[in-house]
Amino acid sequence: MRRIEQSMPGRPVRRLALALGLAASALVLTPGAALAQLAPADLAQELDDTGGDLGDLPAFYAARGYRPLWIADDAVDPAAQTLLALIHDARLDGVKPKKAREGDLRKALDRAEDPTPANLLRAEIAASRALAAYVQQMRKAPRAEIIAESPALMPGVPTTGAVLQMAAAAPSLDRFVAQMGWMNPWYAPLRQALARDDLDAPTRTVLDANLQRVRALPAFAKGRYVVVDAAAARLTMMQDGKAVGTMRVVVGKPDMPTPMMAGFLRYAQLNPYWNIPPDLVKARIAPNVLGKGLGYLKAKGYQVLSGWDDGARVIDPAMVDWQAVATGQTEARVRQLPGGDNFMGRVKFMFPNAQGIYLHDTPEKGLMKEDERQFSSGCVRLEDAPRLGRWLMGKPLPRGGKAIEQRVDLPVPVPVYITYLTAAPNAQGQIAFRADPYNRDGLGRDGLGVTGTRTANAR
Known part of the structure; x- marks a missing residue:
């Protein structure tokens, strides 16, 4: 030497x-x-x-x-x-x-x-x-396209020193390498499954597509973030690289899919309005107004506004041509007052995005019992909004009184990732294959010939 x-x-x-x-x-x-x-x-x-x-x-x-x-x-x-x-x-x-x-x-x-x-x-x-x-x-490497509020939310390229510091800090170097500790914890089991020699072409297609989706997710060893899996219609709360809580959610229906995206949850909004999507105003509100009269709007707590800009004002619904709204010739902005059967429930959790997507409470708890929960217009309805609120805030959400759309800032912004996993590891160490309601894998909405969930060993 x-x-x-x-x-x-x-x-x-x-x-x-x-x-x-x-x-x-x-x-x-x-x-x-x-x-x-x-x-x-x-x-x-x-x-x-x-x-x-x-x-x-x-x-x-x-x-x-x-x-x-x-x-x-x-x-x-x-x-x-x-x-x-x-x-x-x-x-x-x-x-x-x-x-x-x-x-x-x-x-x-x-x-x-x-x-x-x-x-x-x-x-x-x-x-x-x-x-x-x-x-x-x-x-x-190639990864699924995801709408991100900031590049900081996407996995970055670490320096050589940063990679080796991660490895040196691991309790077991061999386990760190075998489990690909620099990646999201869902990655290594999917990769092990794809490495098998006995897979057919459709299965390889699905596994590869999901690996690309997981490559767009963080591998945070420290800190908190939220993952919403639109394919499983489930939300997971992550803490220091481990799942610490989960709940069912309702996500976008196939013709109004919830996009894959990432942002920072910044605040809760108590007693929110529900701004009804134009397609629902056309399909549901306008026909009911034509059939039941303008009293239908008041009975349901609906208000009509002059437009979608921040300065829009409440207007007399008689000023709207509801027949033209029903036929799609024009649009009307309608919102529902808080309380009662407001689709937003008591709270919504906001992260800035141009797509108008957020997480929110819902009075329609019965939908959470369905196996396939793609029923919304794109937003994410929560099975247990108060529990998510406690986890995000570190304490119960305030009651808020009767004031409308009260903003309550989170102590620290929390990243949220909306993904779409038609194949993912389960608690038993197997890969669960799910239906593909948005047909993003290109094999049809049933995915690998299933209408529910099937599993396969990773090895």
Whole structure:
């Protein structure tokens, strides 16, 4: 093993090693020497002599005193072979294995079968570089289109140092790699299922489509976020990478699908109006006005407004040509007052978006008992709005009195992701395949020939 030569100034890793007082501890090792004899300066030297762009790899090792990540007990950790197997099949992730340094890692691990200090340290560096490259390429891989309020909500490309810090912080390096701890926890089981050799083409199509959807979801190890799965019609509350609560929801019907999107839940609105979508005004409100008269509007708590702008005013419904509204020749803005059978219920949770989508309470609890819950006009109706409110606020929602549309800001904005998973892991470790009501997989609304849910083992 080469020594760090104090007489050669100017190399950044050498200078850093010297500053840490590591050069004095460098040893010349013979093949078969115990790993414990490897001095930090040896890894510093190996980094210094390694070609190519190392990015912030040297800084990562310097910060940990040049302690290896992948080497223990005179051998390379099994996690490196696990990583090599993943990279070999990286096309499942939309990544070319060469881009993830498959060849370099394979060669280094083969040489480390002869566990000389030089071979082990080269395997150490090759594994770190390969992991970083693989994660970075996965973050650049194709993913489902999602309407995002901010780029900050989308998975970004981490630095080499950030990837390795995640790996170093994991309780088990091998488990971190095997479970792809840099991805959303739903990703690795779906990928394992797709890696099977006995899959038919439609199943591969569905699994690949869902992997692309999960690649658009966060892998937050810390913090909170909400996931709404429109295919399962279910909301999940995530805390520090784990599901801490779930509830049924109603989402958009097939001809008015809930879009895949991401935003920050910023506030609750108590006693909200229900602004009725124009298609419902045409299909339901106008025919009832024509059949029952203008008294129908008052009995249902409906108001007619002059338009959709912020300055719109309440107008006399007699001014509206309801026949023209019923035939689609014109539109009328109608809203329902809070209370009673208002479709918004007591509260709605708001995140800015041009699509007019939000999460809200509902008086129609009976719909939550249905297996397929695609009944709304795009928004998300909640089975238990008060429970979500307590989780978001850290305390029960205020009663709010009778004032209309009271804004109550969340203590901290909470990310919300609306996705669409027709295949996802369940609590039993199996992949659950669901119907595809929006036909986004391209196999028809029944998906893989099912009208409900079926499961398959991931392996």
